[in-house]
Amino acid sequence: SKIEPHTFILFGATGDLARRKLIPALYNMYLRGQIPADTRIVNVARSAYDDHGYRTLAREAMREFAPKSITKEDTWNDFAKKMFYCQLDASNLDHYKKLVNMVEEIEAHSNTKNRLFYLAMAPDFFATVTQNLQESGLSHTEGWRRLIIEKPFGHDFASAEALNNELRSVFEEDEIYRIDHYLGKEMVQNIEVIRFANSIFEPVWNNRSISNIQITSSETVGVEDRASYYEHAGALRDMVQNHMLQMVMMIAMEPPSRLKNEAIRDEKVKVLRSLRRFSPEEVKDHVIRGQYGVGTMNGQQVPAYVQEKNVNPSSETETYVAAKLYVDNFRWAGVPFYIRTGKRLSVKSTEIVIQFRDMPKHLYFNQDGNLGPNLLVIRVNPVEGMYIQLNAKRPGTDEMVVPVAMEFSQPLDASQEAYERLFYDAMRGDSTFFTRWDEVSLAWKFVDPIAEAFTEKRLPLHHYTAGSHGPEAADNLLAKEGHRWWPVY
């Protein structure tokens, strides 16, 4: 389906996310001809700007965060004319009159009554703004209406459910587009294609051929200036509940009956239903939590988490989580899914490794007297691509084998930013790569007992050196099963 003209109403338009990602994404879509002529963007925030002032802010944001996108100033100016600004306090219902007038005025001049709302603001506002959209009349329109909502979606199951009820009193489930930006990543979207468009994978994609699966999302940054949020979230809520579990679902799901959003999401949800839940007592055998201490990165000494700005000096918030998960269904029985994610690690990299089972008997050996396993590695970030690790003869020797890689990698500049793909989909009404409520709720139900075990200190908090590859305990988690982490690049 094509993108129909609509009015895009962006709350939080002067914020960090808008400046870094959203404005550049919209402009790049404009350059690609994806923004219909009759589409206008109404930017909403609390600061005092007029249209001209906001366009200047947007131009500055482009200079800072997407300097290569603007090659012709005229083209930018044409785009900028599509943007308007409305100053308002989003929690104050009286202020919405102005916004209603502005949107109606725009609609009177364009051929559309479709409205796309995007809440790029602190989660505390999600429910209030949605209610205000309803009470001001903004959410009533003859065209279609959609709500894109940023993460985090709740703090635990109870708060997520409360939020969802608020949203659902205004919007239908199929009008709500919950963002998980990992689902906008090229190689995450590619997982399904790799699996379901290649006949060589399906026969081996199960516990008979696969030994274990490893999903790593490692970051070099620390908490930056987000302590007020991160202190209450930690790596478990910030990364595992959403991004990591999404990748688990994409790897483990059954083929959908059709390539339709609900068919695909139905299959993903089934993975979460099969995901083994841990009681708070069981968590310590399956989960490792860590927190970064001082260390050196790029030759610079960096502070420990507890020394960061606005972090409680005795904070026990985890900045690292590793876990051993099981998807208890026929396909995956007995195959561990190892996940790990952390801040202040040695590299910035997201990778998925599928490790295949060893040969039933070894005829050939490498120079260590072993035979390395076959691996399929899906590289999500920063390189986009994949490779298969095979064993082959070392040239000039008889029986000595060496690992070789069959590799495919995507040219970097060909890859769109995640937000461009997600906007494109939401504008077309395709919710495949947005999270449905049942996914979100089951993910919380899995995470809640783990969070509880953390709070109750049922497992140690391992301190790891900033710039290292994380706590050693995470290596032991795999060693117990005779496995090891494959390095990330």
Ligand code: BG6
């Ligand atoms: C966000 C988290 O959702 O994902 C951040 O809130 C994290 O803490 C980020 O840094 C990682 O995303 P990416 O795309 O850089 O891997």
